[in-house]
Amino acid sequence: MSVWTDKTSNLLVDGEWHPGSGGRFETANPATEEVLGTAANATAADLDRAIAAARRAFDETGWSRDVDLRVRCLKQLGTALQEHAEELRELTIAEVGAPRFLTHGAQLDAPVADLAYFADLAAGYEWTRDLGVAEPMGMPSRRWTRREAVGVVGAITPWNFPHQINLAKLGPALAAGNTVVLKPAPDTPWCAAAVAEILLRETDIPPGVVNVVTSDDHALGAQLPSDERVDLVSFTGSTATGRAVMAAAAPGIKRTFLELGGKSAFVVLDDADLGAACGLAAFTVCTHAGQGCALTTRLLVPRERYDEAVEATAKALRGIGVGDPDEPGTVCGPLISARQRDRVEGYLALARDEGGEFVTGGARAERDRGFFVEPTLIAGLTNDARVAREEIFGPVLVILPHDGDDDAVRIANDSPYGLSGAVHGGDLERARAVAARLRTGTVGVNGGVWYGGDAPFGGYKQSGIGREMGVAGFEEYLETKLIAEPA
Template sequence: MHAYDSLYIGGEWTRAGGDGVIDVVSPADEETIGAAPLASTADVDRAVTAARRALRTPEWAGLTPEQRAGVLERFADELEKNQADRAALTSKQNGMPIAVAIAAEGTAPPGLLRYYAALARATPLEERRPRLDGAGETVVRREPVGVVAAIVPWNFPQTLTAFKLAPALAAGCTVVLKPAPETTLDALELAAAAERAGLPAGVLNVVTGGADVGEYLVAHPGVNKVAFTGSTAAGRKIGEVCGRLVRPVTLELGGKSAAIVLDDADLTATVQGLATCSLLNTGQTCYLSTRILAPRSRYDEVVAAVAGLAGALTVGDPLDPDTHVGPLVSSRQRDRVESYIAAGKAEGGAVVTGGGRPDRDKGWFVQPTVFANVDNDATIAREEIFGPVLAVISYDDLDHAVALANASDYGLGGTIWTSDAEKGLDLARRVETGSIGVNFFDLDAGAPFGGVKSSGIGRELGPEGLSAYFQLKSIYLRGTSA
């Protein structure tokens, strides 16, 4: 039982202003595994005040980039000491298969801190440019944007926190982190690691709660930037608030990405790749290729191969290393996924595997499900399901495949499957998306990640992810005459 009675604000563990409690329930057995205090708006005020104060203290504001990099590396050291425990904690909270959690939740966060520590050392805070009119020069400064409200979802909580926290700290910002209620425990563990690493007081603050706490934080007058990962619906509301306040915002939102299987694809290799590119974390991943576009000439073959893949995956205890598909994060999420399965059937889709619940006494499980005979305009082809449900859609030629891939409100991920990598690259260039893989999909920490259309605004990761936490100042200089 992981029980916390305090929030982390201003470098101290402090009691919440109210007496509310967040109970964290295991999606695998429906038992309570921990609890955390529920933050009040007064707690958010205290957290933002602490973050603003830390922006001006010599312990943080006075550090050189080299010194800040050292702080990030000490933080990474602390996270590495208990990375197996943190990975297991995520699995217990959200049902993520432990094999995925070890890499995504255990290894990735300290790796991102080290990457941005190196970028902090390599990124000059000032550069001098000669003026185009020849009359002097301009000093262009990079300065921290200020207090960052980082709001993260439950599906990859530690990794998506690091997407925001690592570059924000590298730039010299301070952070108020609001985790999802389902994955509150790991956020408090992260705060404990930050304390052990010696982060100056107020540089990282953690407040807990639901949408109301997040809304209050987003609109808080002491916040300078918002970084959010979550649903498109919530992102639109946040974007509206930040637009009205003229506040910088990064939004990484939903997806309904396409996997385009070419007629020359090796189906054995393709379906092996789709196991992670389309069903990673029980389908609870934003960039997944959940629309499988298959050439009409090989449609039945592709359907059979994808159904064989889904039907062979091991569904079970997320802490078992042999599990491929765990439970969905909550009963509400299972209801949502099952409602989409029902819609797929009602609109004429044919379930070729799955479609129900596995034979388990407890837990919020759904069988990996594959639909055939799906039109690209069907509900299950248009809307983000966020569960282990795939739709196989036929196309006539490559122009038709690209048109189908682009006929979506979203544009976050995608994949191309072919024996000709250069042909795949040419096709990838035509797909309207923020990222796409040829014969695989795996985020690259050194390259920007984000979406187009309803999949978001801005980019995380890479040097571009660091740039998002700087504001630029131009200082015009002209020498004085003797």
């Protein structure tokens, strides 16, 4: 794979590999701070050409109408990515700082495998449905519904799980018959470019159907929601940026899918195995250094066992520690950049100012290089504290006491977000009842895993609009047309 071996990557525009008109920018290893190589730096003109290519491919080719071609191409892409899995794995560990164990799941292998799900979904989907005959206003008519691709999709993605999020947009969008302009995050250009190179070389996807535009300009993606040639914007990132995407799309009444922030609660009931629950909460918040929007970052425990829970959670966090993401046993690797480390340290300072106690952690990890922060447990605060309400995106867990199921639900729901959550209890029916009252898009009960290609993912409230993955995620990329004829 030349992106990895040549230490450089380009733009994919209209079926060709381009150097980009803005020069090049560096991509670095967050565990060592060493420069890995360079990526093509796109300008607004490059993105304009990519949008034009996607528009032509949708309007002037048969891609949107040829289900068999789309199914074949998605299966080709999935197979090709699997064949390059080990190269992609090493690249992902190096560029993302992703722990090696996680690349066997949501950081690589799982989203690649999910492409087959979307291919099969398109192959068996009911694209037309006969509604039968009716007599509106006394005129017998036979009606059909027809599902059709929306058109050109502008996909804007973050750096934390680049393969999962890039492929969770590309898979269903392409299966539905759309063309795509993908603008990945500046921190992880190679992950997107490597997939683009494999797609270009090893699939029959026509020119212009997929365009991948890398840039060090975080603001370049704002061009997509404001461009009249783009029919839908699919954005994953912060809630603040999501608001800006909505505002830019509003003048054109452009469809938007938004998967945004989270401050999810891990609720421990009074009949739960406290040690096991607290251990799992610690593991979860440390996974990929806490850089996941759906990770549970508020731990709600029974007040009468609060001290015991604090001790058990702190012990688990100390046992996890930080490590080299290349090592199989590492759970908590580096943060993506110095900028992100500064952000997390800013919240640690805020926690101290708000009166929080660092039971463990609370500082940079003692390592010579890399953007590492210690797994941190903050006690002594209420749910009104900013560190209990705002997304930190680091290995930082706030522990809060609750006074029973009703109070736990109240605290969990007292958040501007509603992306994910977890409930642990000894009585399964009771735990399910609490889970049913949480206003979140996903909930794990007693360790249940909600992730999967067939499982819709998204949030309530300020955690987003719409669903990604599953049938619901596929249908985000479809329009509905009604056709009527005289009966």
